[in-house]
Amino acid sequence: MASNVLTFLLVIGLSLLPFQVQGQPTRVQVEALSTNSAVLNIDGQRKMLRAGQSFAEVTLVAADAKFATLRINGEEKKMGLSQHIGTSYAQPKEMKVTIARDDRNQYMTNALINGRSSLVLIDTGANIVAMSAGNAQALGIDYFGGEPSHVETASGLASAYRLTLRSVSVGGIEVENVLATVVEGNYPVTTLLGMSYLKHVKLQEHNGVLTLSRTH
Numbered sequence: 621m622a623s624n625v626l627t628f629l630l631v632i633g634l635s636l637l638p639f640q641v642q643g644q645p646t647r648v649q650v651e652a653l654s655t656n657s658a659v660l661n662i663d664g665q666r667k668m669l670r671a672g673q674s675f676a677e678v679t680l681v682a683a684d685a686k687f688a689t690l691r692i693n694g695e696e697k698k699m700g701l702s703q704h705i706g707t708s709y710a711q712p713k714e715m716k717v718t719i720a721r722d723d724r725n726q727y728m729t730n731a732l733i734n735g736r737s738s739l740v741l742i743d744t745g746a747n748i749v750a751m752s753a754g755n756a757q758a759l760g761i762d763y764f765g766g767e768p769s770h771v772e773t774a775s776g777l778a779s780a781y782r783l784t785l786r787s788v789s790v791g792g793i794e795v796e797n798v799l800a801t802v803v804e805g806n807y808p809v810t811t812l813l814g815m816s817y818l819k820h821v822k823l824q825e826h827n828g829v830l831t832l833s834r835t836h
Contacts, residue, residue: 648678650688650699658688714835717791721828731813732789733759738811742830746814749800755811756802763802771803779804788817793834795820
């Protein structure tokens with residue numbers, strides 16, 4: 621009798637396994653689409669869902685011949701054929717850097733330019749990053765390989781070279797392939813951090829403090 625009961629319980633337990641609550645999916649891919657239905661690959665398992673049906677925390681909200689609208693862990697996403705997403709990533713992180721205004725009403729900070737430290741002046745009026753030839757040499761930048769040009773300085777026209785910096789980073793907010801100008805002579809004394817970098821970050825100024833932020 622005890623053996624029969626044990627066998628019965630094992631059979632019941634095994635029959636319930638396919639219907640246990642699934643964990644959060646780590647990969648979802650759209651394999652086929654039609655009106656109000658889609659074939660999804662969810663963590664290696666291929667499932668055809670009709671609008672309103674769910675599997676492993678994935679619900680097909682709607683579908684047509686081009687897109688499927690999915691609700692994954694409570695968040696809706698629109699996906700095309702063969703597109704896939706990973707759902708095990710960390711929430712995008714917003715990086716912030718704060719810079720206090722100095723006694724000359726300027727925002728100055730240190731930046732890594734091609735991996736080397738340099739003092740920079742935040743200048744939204746400059747189209748691109750600009751530095752003197754002396755500062756470029758100190759940073760190990762071979763600016764003679766850049767495109768020759770001219771810029772207007774306080775002393776008149778000066779020879780300059782346009783080039784692309786490998787990277788510029790302020791407080792860990794790194795931007796790659798940043799346009800820059802190297803000016804022959806000692807102008808500008810401090811490297812100008814212009815819009816070729818600043819356009820990639822969000823700027824907010826409040827009570828003499830400038831905040832640079834970017835979501836990674």
